[in-house]
Amino acid sequence: MAYEDSYKQVQSPKYECILFHVDDTLYPLSSGIAAGCVKNIEDYMHEMLGIEKCKIPELCKVLYMNYGTTMAGLRAIGYDFDYDNYHSFVHGRLPYDNLKPCPELRSLLLSLPLRKVIFTNADEVHASVVLSRLGLEDCFEQIICFETLNPIQKNTISNDVDDNVAFVVPKSSPSSTHSISSGTEIFDIIGHLFQANISDDEIKLPKTPVVCKPSEAAIEKALKIANIYPQTTLFFDDSIRNIQAGKRVGLHTVHVGTSQRVEGADYALENIHNIKEAFPELWESGKVNKVKHNGTLLETCVIS
Ligand SMILES: [Mg+2]
Numbered sequence: 001m002a003y004e005d006s007y008k009q010v011q012s013p014k015y016e017c018i019l020f021h022v023d024d025t026l027y028p029l030s031s032g033i034a035a036g037c038v039k040n041i042e043d044y045m046h047e048m049l050g051i052e053k054c055k056i057p058e059l060c061k062v063l064y065m066n067y068g069t070t071m072a073g074l075r076a077i078g079y080d081f082d083y084d085n086y087h088s089f090v091h092g093r094l095p096y097d098n099l100k101p102c103p104e105l106r107s108l109l110l111s112l113p114l115r116k117v118i119f120t121n122a123d124e125v126h127a128s129v130v131l132s133r134l135g136l137e138d139c140f141e142q143i144i145c146f147e148t149l150n151p152i153q154k155n156t157i158s159n160d161v162d163d164n165v166a167f168v169v170p171k172s173s174p175s176s177t178h179s180i181s182s183g184t185e186i187f188d189i190i191g192h193l194f195q196a197n198i199s200d201d202e203i204k205l206p207k208t209p210v211v212c213k214p215s216e217a218a219i220e221k222a223l224k225i226a227n228i229y230p231q232t233t234l235f236f237d238d239s240i241r242n243i244q245a246g247k248r249v250g251l252h253t254v255h256v257g258t259s260q261r262v263e264g265a266d267y268a269l270e271n272i273h274n275i276k277e278a279f280p281e282l283w284e285s286g287k288v289n290k291v292k293h294n295g296t297l298l299e300t301c302v303i304s
Pocket residue numbers: 021022023024025238239
């Protein structure tokens with residue numbers, strides 16, 4: 001059955017799948033992983049891309065706000081780099097030791113009679129390390145991550161002309177707009193956004209080749225890859241931008257890490273460990289039906 005056809009025919013069960021973000025959702029923000037990421041991204045921008053230190057915090061913020069991730073923004077404004085190299089630099093030195101196994105959460109997830117899928121902007125290595133550290137590596141049927149959403153751009157060798165640029169940037173550039181050795185110009189996004197008298201209509205930013213949340217296209221792509229339907233999926237994420245984008249795509253949404261429900265979030269859940277107290281119906285309504293499929297006995301979950 002075509003995806004579009006089955007998409008329209010989804011009915012009765014309220015939830016068939018739970019979609020989980022990873023960072024700061026399956027473990028608390030206080031673990032220090034997020035802070036470590038910020039520091040490592042800033043170091044990468046200085047040490048590997050030659051961006052002046054004093055410009056990095058504002059540039060990070062602007063790129064993150066406009067492109068979803070700093071990496072996506074760096075690519076958009078003209079920097080080229082190996083994605084694996086970026087990920088290993090940014091994630092390689094994180095304080096993973098702060099993440100401890102969560103047997104209670106593992107038991108809860110394993111007993112949850114619904115499909116469970118991971119959806120993260122991070123690369124596969126990071127997602128796997130985090131899930132392994134938390135003891136949750138066997139709780140999910142699929143991991144949708146950077147490589148899933150960006151299969152062609154994983155390496156710098158591709159048909160994308162932007163990917164073939166030799167990449168050398170001087171340690172200190174005279175301004176935020178400069179040319180790298182190949183002649184590719186770095187777009188001065190801060191200068192562009194903050195120039196006087198520019199109206200919202202005139203703000204045209206270069207596009208990024210990176211597919212990531214909170215882009216609605218990225219979310220739709222993830223749903224299609226996992227073959228899940230927004231109407232019957234409950235989406236847990238700590239990022240309000242991701243939650244709001246998920247809501248626009250039609251997902252049921254749970255904003256994790258806060259008790260304050262904001263616009264775009266159907267629910268707020270301070271700690272993922274309280275998932276069963278907050279959503280007991282996910283367990284209570286699951287009935288296991290045994291059906292035959294190609295002669296093999298399968299178990300399927302039916303939500304009443
Ligand atoms: Mg997060």
